Amino acid sequence: MDESMMEENIPQAKLVAKYEKLHARGIVGMWAVRFGGTIAVITVAHDSAKLLFAQENREDDSMTLEEKLELDTWRSAIHSADCSQNGQYVVATGIDGVIHETFLQNSVELSMVEPGYLEAVHVAIKPDSTDFTTSAFSGYLKDMKFNSQIPIRQEKYQSVKQISCMRYSHDGKYLAIGHLDGGIEMLHADTFKLYRKYEVHSMRVRKIEFLYEDDRFLSGCDDHLIKMNSLNDFGVDGDQTRTTKAIRIYSAHDSSVTGLTVDTKSLGTRFASSSASSQIFIWHIELTTPIMSVINEHTTAIRGLTFSPTSRHLFSGGDSGLILVYKVPGVGEDSPVPETVYPEVQTTEETYYEQENEPPSEYSQTAEAQGYTGQEDDMQEYQQEIAPNTQYQEYNPYAEPRTPPQEDDDIGDYVYNTTEQTNYTATPPENEYDPAA
Known part of the structure; x- marks a missing residue:
């Protein structure tokens, strides 16, 4: 760890809460959203999905998590999971091929679809919708709707068995697909046709996150690196369909990057990453080294990582089921000390x-x-x-x-x-x- 990060003049993250028994098995994903005036955290683990309510105390910077509802349970492990931007729709695919859907609105609606073994491996939810896309080992990308057994649309995809992760852009126009060999293919969401290909990693791509209202996206890989790529700033030697160069490379992890999240309140200027060696770093998009190292008590890989909507807290979940909450410097906070405004003195x-x-x-x-x-x-x-x-x-x-x-x-x-x-x-x-x- 860089000793310069521990200097007194650099803000540090503070561990404010620890929960060991919310889940009995490892965390797959975490998403912090707003439910009215309440901050909610949705967790998906290998045993269940839960809705947690967060209570923030600004006097001592503490935060408590309370289990509000157990959304769904399952016996088989979860291969992939995703949550909508508003937190009302959660989809998880099990290794047994079962799709578990949870729709939160006025009440909780559950749905379980069985398309067949390995016919729903990876999943990505379309923005502001209850439609989602899955990858099937039969060689197709399938568009599905909530509580529907029959796909809306399916298109042939030759490299379907090489898919390691999927993510939609914020506007829903593009679907980013990470591959086991380190490549990333950007597809048109309406046709599933190739838009551009990024050959920027050398190993498995585990996470893809788009920046807030931006045409750039981040990718985390087993090569210990995080790279920034663009949808528009593109082209090598006149080839507008593929590139081998990233805009920026972020290097600090000593193992596979397993978690990646963007702070939406910072308008995409700040993000956090986690690794299989229990490291957590906070970054600024313009700097290739971390601005903060988060000291934590995880001893396993950290796969769940999310900022609170207020940007003042960071949540992490590991393979052991441990959930930690950290107080981090907020973005755009009002000063707690009242400022005295003096009239301008004319020179x-x-x-x-x-x-x-x-x-x-x-x-x-x-x-x-x-x-x-x-x-x-x-x-x-x-x-x-x-x-x-x-x-x-x-x-x-x-x-x-x-x-x-x-x-x-x-x-x-x-x-x-x-x-x-x-x-x-x-x-x-x-x-x-x-x-x-």
Whole structure:
């Protein structure tokens, strides 16, 4: 770990809650969402799916999780799981080929679909929809609806057995598919036709996350690296269908990247990652090294990772079923200390600039009338103390001389009137000019 991250002037994450018995088996995925005015955390593990309510206490930066509802249970392990952006729809696929669906609205609706063994391996939910896409080892990508046994659409996909993860873009136009060999294929969501291919990793791609309202996305891999790629900034040697170069490479993990989440409140400028060696790092998208290392108590791979909607807390879940909550520096928080706002002080240069270039506004005239009326008496007393023969002229570097030059009869030159009288020595008679000479 980089010792520079432990310096006193760098904000550090703080462990505020620990839960060991919420799940009996390993965590597959976690998603923190808002349910009205409440922060909810949806967890999917190898034994069940649960809805947790989070209670935040700003006085001591603590947060408690309370199990509100057990959404569904199953016996077989879960291969893949996904949750909609609003948290109302959860889909999990088991290794036995069963699709478990949970729809949360006014009540909890459960559905279980059995398409067949290995006919639903990976899953990705379309944004703002109850439609989802699964990969089938029979060689197809299938579009499914909630509680439907028959696919809406299915398209042939040659590399279906090489799929390691799937993720839809935020606008739902593209479907990103990660492969076991390190490649990433971007497909048109409406046709499942290839849009672009990214050959940027050398090993299995485990996680893909799109940045908030952006055309860029992150990919985490078994090669210990996280890479940023773009949908538009693309092309190598004129080839607009494939690339071998990433926009940015993030390197700090010492094992496979198993978790990846983007802080939506930061508008996509901050994200967190976790690894199989229990590491958690927080990153800024413009920096290739972490801005924070999160000290945790996990001893297994961390697969569940999510920011709270307020961005002040981070949740993590490991293969042991352990769930931890951390207090992290928030993004865009209001300062807890009230700030005193002082009026602007106008500099001398600004005052002269206004006098020479701008006519006085109604506000300045009103302020002058109100602010200086009470000082007239003081000005009169001050003027009485000044000697009557004293001449005072205000200095203005932009103004013309207020005392016009006058011709002196004795020396025939132009001089300015001054406050002191100046005596000049007369020219000797022998040096005077005689025109008759």
